[in-house]
Amino acid sequence: MLTRAFIVLFLLGALACLRTEIHPRAFAENELCAKYVHLGDLERAEVHCDVGLQFSPQYGDLWTNKGIIALSRGQEDVAKACFIKALRYNPEQAQAYQNLGYIYLKNRQYGRAHDNFQRALKVNPDYAEARYNLALAYMGMKKNKNARKELLTLTETYPHLADPWARLGQLELDDNNNVLNAIEYFKQALLLSPQYADVRLELGNAYMQAGMFCEAANAYTLCIEANPSILGCPKNLPLAVEKCALLTPALTTLEETKGSEQTPESQYSLGLAYGEKGLRNHEQRAYERCLRYNNKYAPCYYGLFKIFNDELNATRAKTACQNFLKFTDETEFPKERETCEKYLGDTGFRGPPSHPLKP
Numbered sequence: 001m002l003t004r005a006f007i008v009l010f011l012l013g014a015l016a017c018l019r020t021e022i023h024p025r026a027f028a029e030n031e032l033c034a035k036y037v038h039l040g041d042l043e044r045a046e047v048h049c050d051v052g053l054q055f056s057p058q059y060g061d062l063w064t065n066k067g068i069i070a071l072s073r074g075q076e077d078v079a080k081a082c083f084i085k086a087l088r089y090n091p092e093q094a095q096a097y098q099n100l101g102y103i104y105l106k107n108r109q110y111g112r113a114h115d116n117f118q119r120a121l122k123v124n125p126d127y128a129e130a131r132y133n134l135a136l137a138y139m140g141m142k143k144n145k146n147a148r149k150e151l152l153t154l155t156e157t158y159p160h161l162a163d164p165w166a167r168l169g170q171l172e173l174d175d176n177n178n179v180l181n182a183i184e185y186f187k188q189a190l191l192l193s194p195q196y197a198d199v200r201l202e203l204g205n206a207y208m209q210a211g212m213f214c215e216a217a218n219a220y221t222l223c224i225e226a227n228p229s230i231l232g233c234p235k236n237l238p239l240a241v242e243k244c245a246l247l248t249p250a251l252t253t254l255e256e257t258k259g260s261e262q263t264p265e266s267q268y269s270l271g272l273a274y275g276e277k278g279l280r281n282h283e284q285r286a287y288e289r290c291l292r293y294n295n296k297y298a299p300c301y302y303g304l305f306k307i308f309n310d311e312l313n314a315t316r317a318k319t320a321c322q323n324f325l326k327f328t329d330e331t332e333f334p335k336e337r338e339t340c341e342k343y344l345g346d347t348g349f350r351g352p353p354s355h356p357l358k359p
């Protein structure tokens with residue numbers, strides 16, 4: 001299954017090598033057209049593109065932007081005609097190749113998509129969107145070895161992009177049935193893009209395949225929170241929770257005993273147990289119940305800090321750390337206090353907190 005596949009790059013300004021002399025007014029109108037495309041004002045963008053074409057009807061960049069406008073409106077045939085015209089006037093218009101390839105890829109015409117992405121990369125080898133979409137075209141053509149090479153190139157040159165890591169995880173499952181490698185790739189993608197719900201579904205499925213049912217339950221829970229419309233997550237969650245419970249009778253016993261105790265200590269113990277099993281959502285709720293029973297119980301604030309820090313939720317992590325420090329003194333939990341003080345003093349801090357506090 002190809003997901004998050006189609007990346008369209010807006011053209012911002014006159015970038016191409018031109019073979020015909022372009023009227024200065026056409027350059028100016030192209031800049032305005034690109035500006036309004038970027039702002040989502042397609043009507044005004046089209047006005048400026050059309051004016052520019054009156055001055056220079058053979059200006060490929062304007063035809064590319066005209067194609068992007070049509071594509072944004074869902075007019076694929078019009079967009080295709082514009083991109084082809086752009087390439088007739090300027091065979092080195094990389095954005096036109098990329099967007100034309102996008103249309104073919106969307107319609108599963110993988111061979112034509114491949115050819116256009118290759119041409120875009122010939123013009124600009126550093127064109128990340130074209131390289132990623134080329135990898136997807138290879139996957140559609142069942143040429144996973146070629147796809148892997150393009151994706152690995154992206155992870156080396158653009159390591160901050162989540163999509164290539166996610167597709168490498170998919171290839172690990174499809175080609176090698178290497179679930180553990182796939183899990184690591186999916187986790188890397190989610191580290192870069194925590195709200196990437198499709199990958200949370202794939203991660204949950206990989207955990208299920210690996211027999212890591214508690215981790216799968218947590219992945220499905222976070223998937224639902226990120227995007228409730230992804231039906232696979234609520235569908236698979238009950239089975240993951242059931243299998244997790246069967247594997248952890250000690251946790252079931254702890255839930256029966258501690259769950260009914262309305263004390264912060266019992267809820268904190270329960271939260272730690274959930275955390276050890278990867279049930280992040282259950283862990284968070286236990287800490288929140290703990291603080292309802294005693295809003296000065298510092299270890300539960302630190303437990304919440306760990307969760308929010310892992311999710312890169314800086315605002316909530318900061319609040320949790322502030323409350324933890326507020327309700328402890330310098331003689332209590334020195335390592336944890338040091339972690340929170342470092343976090344509050346360094347907005348770029350994203351390292352792991354220290355081990356959980358024991359009740």
